[in-house]
Amino acid sequence: MPRRNVDQAAIDDLVERTRASEPRAVARLISLVENDSPQLRAVAAALAPHAGHAQVVGLTGAPGVGKSTTTSALVAALRSADKTVAVLAVDPSSPFSGGALLGDRVRMQDHALDKEVYIRSMASRGHLGGLAWATPQALRVLDAAGCDVVLVETVGVGQSELEIASLADTTLVLMAPGMGDGIQAAKAGILEVADVFVVNKADRDGAQQTVRDLRYMQSLGGRFDEPGHWRPPIVKTVASREQDNGIDEVLEKIEAHREWLESSGEGHGRRTERAAREIEAIAVASLRERLGDVHGSAALGTLAEKVVAGETDPFSAADDLVAQL
Amino acid sequence: MPRRNVDQAAIDDLVERTRASEPRAVARLISLVENDSPQLRAVAAALAPHAGHAQVVGLTGAPGVGKSTTTSALVAALRSADKTVAVLAVDPSSPFSGGALLGDRVRMQDHALDKEVYIRSMASRGHLGGLAWATPQALRVLDAAGCDVVLVETVGVGQSELEIASLADTTLVLMAPGMGDGIQAAKAGILEVADVFVVNKADRDGAQQTVRDLRYMQSLGGRFDEPGHWRPPIVKTVASREQDNGIDEVLEKIEAHREWLESSGEGHGRRTERAAREIEAIAVASLRERLGDVHGSAALGTLAEKVVAGETDPFSAADDLVAQL
Numbered sequence: 001m002p003r004r005n006v007d008q009a010a011i012d013d014l015v016e017r018t019r020a021s022e023p024r025a026v027a028r029l030i031s032l033v034e035n036d037s038p039q040l041r042a043v044a045a046a047l048a049p050h051a052g053h054a055q056v057v058g059l060t061g062a063p064g065v066g067k068s069t070t071t072s073a074l075v076a077a078l079r080s081a082d083k084t085v086a087v088l089a090v091d092p093s094s095p096f097s098g099g100a101l102l103g104d105r106v107r108m109q110d111h112a113l114d115k116e117v118y119i120r121s122m123a124s125r126g127h128l129g130g131l132a133w134a135t136p137q138a139l140r141v142l143d144a145a146g147c148d149v150v151l152v153e154t155v156g157v158g159q160s161e162l163e164i165a166s167l168a169d170t171t172l173v174l175m176a177p178g179m180g181d182g183i184q185a186a187k188a189g190i191l192e193v194a195d196v197f198v199v200n201k202a203d204r205d206g207a208q209q210t211v212r213d214l215r216y217m218q219s220l221g222g223r224f225d226e227p228g229h230w231r232p233p234i235v236k237t238v239a240s241r242e243q244d245n246g247i248d249e250v251l252e253k254i255e256a257h258r259e260w261l262e263s264s265g266e267g268h269g270r271r272t273e274r275a276a277r278e279i280e281a282i283a284v285a286s287l288r289e290r291l292g293d294v295h296g297s298a299a300l301g302t303l304a305e306k307v308v309a310g311e312t313d314p315f316s317a318a319d320d321l322v323a324q325l
Numbered sequence: 326m327p328r329r330n331v332d333q334a335a336i337d338d339l340v341e342r343t344r345a346s347e348p349r350a351v352a353r354l355i356s357l358v359e360n361d362s363p364q365l366r367a368v369a370a371a372l373a374p375h376a377g378h379a380q381v382v383g384l385t386g387a388p389g390v391g392k393s394t395t396t397s398a399l400v401a402a403l404r405s406a407d408k409t410v411a412v413l414a415v416d417p418s419s420p421f422s423g424g425a426l427l428g429d430r431v432r433m434q435d436h437a438l439d440k441e442v443y444i445r446s447m448a449s450r451g452h453l454g455g456l457a458w459a460t461p462q463a464l465r466v467l468d469a470a471g472c473d474v475v476l477v478e479t480v481g482v483g484q485s486e487l488e489i490a491s492l493a494d495t496t497l498v499l500m501a502p503g504m505g506d507g508i509q510a511a512k513a514g515i516l517e518v519a520d521v522f523v524v525n526k527a528d529r530d531g532a533q534q535t536v537r538d539l540r541y542m543q544s545l546g547g548r549f550d551e552p553g554h555w556r557p558p559i560v561k562t563v564a565s566r567e568q569d570n571g572i573d574e575v576l577e578k579i580e581a582h583r584e585w586l587e588s589s590g591e592g593h594g595r596r597t598e599r600a601a602r603e604i605e606a607i608a609v610a611s612l613r614e615r616l617g618d619v620h621g622s623a624a625l626g627t628l629a630e631k632v633v634a635g636e637t638d639p640f641s642a643a644d645d646l647v648a649q650l
Contacts, residue, residue: 040640041638041640041641044638044639044640044641045638045640045641047638048632048635048636048637048638049635050635051633051635052633052635136639268633271633272626272629272630272633273629275628275629275630275632275633275639275642276625276626276628276629278632278639279625279628279629279632279639279642279643279646280613280616280625280643280646282639282640282642282643283616283643283646283647284609284612284613284616286643286644286647287609287612287613287616287647288605288609288612291605291608291609291612292605300601300604300605301597301601303600303601303604304597304598304600304601304604305597305600307373307600307603307604308376308377308593308596308597308600310373310374310375310376310377311373312373313366313369313370313372313373314369314461314600314603314604314607315365315366315369315370315607316366316369316370317600317604317607318604318605318607318608318611319611321604321605321608322608322611322612
């Protein structure tokens with residue numbers, strides 16, 4: 001995408017139009033933050049005062065559990081409840097999953113004509129990698145646009161569950177019977193990140209066993225029973241093009257979790273922790289850039305020569321480099 | 326592994342015994358650097374004067390091309406030529422590949438009784454991730470131990486080919502017929518990193534086609550024909566427990582590449598670039614630690630609160646944080 005120069009007045013105009021929920025302005029602002037454009041900082045500054053309304057709901061789970069179908073059903077249910085919704089589909093990092101993701105997206109076109117639903121696929125491959133960089137900025141744009149709920153869907157494998165949990169107010173972990181999810185959940189620390197468990201494809205054999213496995217694992221981590229703690233509920237769903245059994249109950253749990261976040265103060269805590277991580281990531285990136293400038297000024301090259309010659313070791317050399325900042 | 330306190334005299338003693346190629350000392354020093362122990366810096370400093378002898382040869386390629394069998398055959402051939410050899414098997418990051426890797430390692434036990442061959446599997450999961458952290462330190466230990474050649478074998482998928490190329494003096498890229506490697510190679514930028522192509526399992530159908538594909542792709546990147554450039558040769562091999570056809574030719578190409586690295590000055594350039602990257606990575610890690618200390622001192626928390634309240638944006642907050650370093 002070509003990087004056009006966008007001056008401050010144009011950014012203010014885009015932010016105003018975004019606040020009026022104009023889809024083109026939303027898309028343009030997301031492009032500006034997603035591509036790490038020269039305007040990124042100006043956009044972030046202009047958005048700052050307009051944040052804090054949207055509930056960010058993360059959906060994650062292994063491939064094949066029905067994340068896109070569930071997302072689609074949730075969008076329909078939220079629209080019935082007259083909420084404005086955005087969907088952010090994040091492809092974590094695999095260079096090969098892009099195609100499959102686009103294929104899944106086609107189903108979401110059911111909602112594409114509804115102007116209160118904003119759908120966006122993004123491949124976040126900023127220089128910080130993963131979800132860390134572009135996604136929080138895109139969430140701020142959608143928040144400023146007045147979305148009540150932003151659903152962030154990841155191609156949940158590996159790290160992405162943990163990353164999405166750090167972005168979302170409420171994290172849904174999707175499972176399906178017979179996929180050995182119980183054991184995987186324990187391994188991947190999914191128990192720690194889930195606010196709501198959704199056992200999808202609950203009309204299949206083994207659904208009850210998956211629920212039992214989850215309950216058993218929850219019973220091992222006793223802290224959920226302490227007063228004031230949120231005990232992640234387990235909801236069984238059958239989400240497909242034909243039916244959406246259980247989706248209303250998922251919405252109820254999402255709403256109950258939102259109320260708990262407010263009343264317990266946990267919501268503010270999570271948002272603050274999220275902001276802290278983001279600030280830290282930006283600070284590290286900026287320091288790395290400065291080291292690069294030192295590199296340009298030949299200091300790093302000289303130190304590297306010394307390491308190769310055996311005159312110093314890389315740790316002492318790094319100390320020298322940092323001292324020159 | 327328990328972290329025992331090791332004082333300077335003990336480290337000097339370990340380094341002396343490592344220089345005498347004593348396997349126990351080598352193992353102990355690698356453990357010290359691999360585990361990011363408090364002694365890491367002292368060990369690195371003590372090793373610094375003893376570096377620069379070993380030729381680091383990286384082997385990479387898709388799973389199933391025969392990396393371990395080829396490594397084993399190369400070890401046997403290098404031993405016949407009276408060279409001391411170490412093998413460093415690096416498991417990049419997949420939490421699931423560890424078992425398979427250990428399975429492969431069993432074959433390497435053919436060489437385990439030969440005291441001039443040092444074999445080590447390492448899972449480099451330092452806080453910098455990937456190969457970036459522990460492997461260069463382990464290579465320095467093996468270099469100080471007087472190894473002529475260190476073979477670094479990765480479970481080559483994704484990023485690891487590029488990382489190994491930044492670690493190795495000479496990078497072998499292994500392929501096998503009928504795996505669609507030609508197209509994958511173009512995608513993954515393998516053409517850029519290979520110093521020697523090895524088409525293994527060359528007794529299978531399609532081997533000649535794989536060679537032709539590689540030659541064609543090389544012809545597209547015309548720079549290899551410029552004078553003074555190294556044109557990566559393509560060697561066909563059949564490495565198995567029963568035979569090692571072509572392995573001697575691979576060794577010849579490795580040796581020819583070493584001579585070219587020396588005569589062209591490229592070898593020194595690569596080592597310097599490698600040291601520069603390492604210094605930079607250590608410097609970034611150390612700066613990140615300092616930001617954490619600022620975090621501890623509550624500055625980050627205050628800034629995060631401001632971001633949540635919409636009083637500032639994360640980029641301005643990051644500037645503030647860096648200014649407080």
